[in-house]
Amino acid sequence: MHTQLTLSQIGSLIEGHCSDPGSILGPHHVDYQGSPAVAVRSFLPDSRAAWVVDHAAGVRRPMRRIHPGGVYEAICPANVAPNIQGKETSLFDSCDSPGYSLQFARPTGEIVDMQDPYAAPSVLTDFDRYLIGEGKHHELYNRMGAHCRKAGANSPAGVNFVVWAPNARTVQVVGDFNSWDGRKTTMRVHPHLGIWELFVSDAKVGDRYKYRIQTEGGEWVDKSDPVGFAAELPPLTASIVADLSIHEWEDQAWMEKRANTDPLVKPFNAYEVHLGSWQQGPGRAHGWLDYRDLAHRLVDYCHRMNFTHVELMPVSEHPFTGSWGYQTVGYFAPTSRHGSPEDFMYFVDYLHQNDLGVIIDWVPAHFPKDGHGLYRFDGSPLYEHADPRQGEHPDWGTMIFNYGRNEVRNFLVANALFWLDKYHIDGLRVDAVASMLYLDYSREGDNWIPNQYGGRENLEAIEFIREFNVAVHEKFPGAVTVAEESTAWPGVSRPIYDGGLGFTFKWNMGWMNDTLRYMRDEPIHRQYHQEELTFSLIYAFTENFVLPLSHDEVVHGKGSLISQMPGDMWQKFANLRLLYSYMWTHPGKKLLFMGGEIAQWTEWHHDHGPQWELLDFETHRGVQNLIADLNKLVIDNPALHACDHTGDGFEWIDCKNKDASVLVYLRKAEGFPTMLVCCNFTPVPRKQYRVGVPTAGYWTEVLNSDAGLYGGTNVGNHPGLQTTGVPSHERPDSVLVNMPPLGVSIFRQEA
Incomplete structure (x- = not known):
């Protein structure tokens, strides 16, 4: 029997431009001598011969070579592939499996068994x-x-x-x-x-x-x-x-606890890490450590430092190391710089077994133009907008996702869930949310396209963000989503049903900018800027805030945190300890970028990790000790974490003494001891400073940022203070506090 294939069809196979190979190759119904039969066709270049192995009959049928380029055909009884009875084309959409397989002989004579790719369901x-x-x-x-x-x-x-x-x-x-x-x-x-x-x-x-x-x-x-x-x-x-199914997870206890935990009322002291530079060593390219080694080192360090979570800068595959992972190409692939997918599973698993949560940075706002990636994937603007006024980011030279397209939105939501599902990630910090929300973000003049109502809001992106948040919280209870959002968009961390975007947390960029600007001032000028500190409490409970001192504050010429502090060497360290103590007692969850906890002097660079050698000096060890103790203080005292997002967890005592640059406040949680925080933002000790307190009794000094252990001068109130019976600050009783220079004293009310 002559083949029913045309020369044009055969040519399309040989030349590699056949757009529908299933219409030619695989099993097809034919009429053979008046009876139904199956023509099985295959394209096997670099082969000498080929056979159809009929599993039902237990026989091997030779295939006829109908083109020297390697096109074969065999006419078989219909029961070889019963799933195509009565079909004129192969059953690509069938759920049944064919009743045959293929064999072919390589030029060397080796016989190879294979499933017919065009018969597989x-x-x-x-x-x-x-x-x-x-x-x-x-x-x-x-x-x-x-x-x-x-x-x-x-x-x-x-x-x-x-x-x-x-x-x-x-x-x-x-x-x-x-x-x-x-x-x-x-x-x-x-x-x-x-x-x-x-x-x-x-x-x-x-x-x-x-x-x-x-x-x-x-x-x-x-x-x-x-x-x-x-x-x-x-x-x-x-x-x-x-x-991705080969890893045997051993973090069941962590996952069950997470699913039954409200993250809003639990401690969240996150250590932000760039895996490529946190620590380095021999054995891999560029000194990159593998995920397993990093897991053990991070657990040991975070336990010593009392962090509750590790937040990783993007781990998804990215071609340019200098992008820090924020120009992602492989959205579903952990970067191979540190090992295999199973190695990263081990990383997360090991941290969970040691009571450490894992948050990863996720970048659904934009993607790079690398030729092997998403950019013009099939030759057309598929994942991105066609119009550069919508599809290209002017700051980063990257492409913006087309959130209005079902398939693109599906790709991104599924990607978020993938990390929570396959890798047990505890949450996603979403990068550059503001750039997604506004159509005119970083665009001048008319270089943007308004929405259907003439506004600047990106309605498709808002719909995507809400869908993403709903999916995460429904499918993975206890997992968190965190927005890096720098504008005054309302309700970022409020529920969808209440008109919000649905994030668990929002970075408090306003607090960060105001506080760092204040801390950069010479202390003698701070009396004129006290509102930069007090303003944050006006809006502190409008969102579920995280207080971030992230990598963004120590790059691009900003210098390290300690280098941003004013004064001589002693004042720089005291100011940094003051900043951290104020931050850890301010309402909101905490995030600190690596290197900040040891007061490193150099600005962060992705090729260089923290200056660990500085720990040879007592001043740097002192800052590290302080961070460890602040983390433990927050963990051990619910007044410092359980009501981070409700106004009844905070109370001002003294926020008006601008001349002395003093702040005094309470942190509270019902059923737990109240904490009293006294901050002195000048290098002048405030001896016997009267502070009103809500109840009489004894107040234990639980932390003093000026303690010698931290590199300070030991001006303080050890072991604590007894109330004096004198009313002050509109409260019935008071204590006399020795406020350390550029320092914070923290007290706990005793029963």
């Missing part, structure tokens, strides 16, 4: 297709990308590849498994979804791969997998097949 169910079409497939990562599977009970294991490229002419998956010859593995398309799929039995875990895409204009581009789970070490750019 799709991994996408009807429900998957419906959810994808609606943009609501929150477990998209379980279908898209590269997944190890068997295409049938009698089939060898392989890898299923799925990618979204709706405007491509042709898509091939190329990699180690096919010698990067895409003609062998041209993918099949779900036309209504724009999704391409192929099962490759030769592929395995560890293989490198890319998608070779022919654009509408005929150009060929190689792209890494947008849903790839692992990637080559930059500057190499291929994706890597990974199995």
Whole structure:
């Protein structure tokens, strides 16, 4: 029997530009001598011969070579592939498995068994297709990308590849498994979804791969997998097949506790870390430590420092180390700089087993233009807007996601859930939220497009943010979302049903800017700027705030925190200890970037970690000791954390003494001892300063930032103070406090 294929069809296979290989290759119904039969066709370049292995009959049927380039065909009884009875095309959408497999002989004579990639059933169910079409497939990562599977009970294991490229002419998956010859593995398309799929039995875990895409204009581009789970070490750019099911998690106790915990009322003392520079050592490129080594070192250090959480600058794969991870390409792949996906799972698991939460920075606001990434993925503006007034960020030279497109919004929400699901991450700090909320963000004149109502609000981005927050909090109770949002947008950390955006926390950028500006002033001038400190309490409970002293405050010429402090050497250290003590007693959760806890002098750079050698000096060890004790003080005293976000947890005693630059306040939580905080922002000791207190009794001094242990002068009130019976500050009783110079004294009310 002559083949029913045309020369044009065969040519499209040989030349590698067939847009619908499933219509040619695989099993197809034919009429053979008046009886139904199945024509099984395969394209196997670099082969000498090929066979169809009929599992039902237990026989091997030779295939006829119908083109010297490696196109084969065999006419088989219909029961070889019963799932295609009555079909004129292959059953790409069938959930049944074919009744045969293929064998072929390499030029060396080696016989290779393989599943016919064009007979394997799709991994996408009807429900998957419906959810994808609606943009609501929150477990998209379980279908898209590269997944190890068997295409049938009698089939060898392989890898299923799925990618979204709706405007491509042709898509091939190329990699180690096919010698990067895409003609062998041209993918099949779900036309209504724009999704391409192929099962490759030769592929395995560890293989490198890319998608070779022919654009509408005929150009060929190689792209890494947008849903790839692992990637080559930059500057190499291929994706890597990974199995995310191999790690055996041992953090069940942590996960159960997290699901039953309200993060708003628990301590949250976060240590912000850039994994590539926190600590370095030999054995890996650029001194990068692997995830497992980092896990043990971070646990030891954070336990000693009493941090409750580690917040990681972006760990998703990024080509340019100097972007610190904020120009992400591999949204589903932990960076290979520190090891494999399983190594990162071990990292999170080990921290959880040692009672440390893990927050990661997440970047849904923009992505870079690297040729192997999302930019013009199928030759068209797919993930980004076509119009640069919407699609290109003027500050960073990156592309802005098109949040109005169902598939893009689905990609991002699923990516957020992926990290919580597959890696047990405890929360996401969302970068650059303000740039997402405003259409005219950092744009001058008319270089932006208003929304449908003529406003500057990005309505599609707002919808995406709310969907993201709802999905995270519904599916992963106890997990947190944190907004880096620098404007006065209302309700960032308020519930969706109350008109908010739904974040758990919001960074208090106003507090950070006002406080650092105040602390940079010479103490003699601070009396004129007291409102820069007191203003934060006017709005402190309008959001669930985190007080951040992040990496952004020690880069781009700003200098380190201690270098920003005024005065001589003694005053610089005292001012820094004062800043930290004030911050740790102010309402709001806490975040400190690495190096700040040892008062390092140099500005942070991604190639250099903290100046650990400074701990040879008592002054730097003193600051480190203070941070450890402040963290423990917050953990041990609910008055300093349980009511961070409610006004009944704070009370001013003295905020009007501008001449002395003094602040005195209470931190409270019902059922727990009240804390009294006395801050002196000048280098002049305030001896016997009368402070009104709510009740008579004894107040123990639990921390003094001027203690010798911290490098101070030991001006204080050890072991504590007894009330005097004298009313003050409109309160019935008072204590006489020795306020240390540039220092903070913290007292706890005793029963």
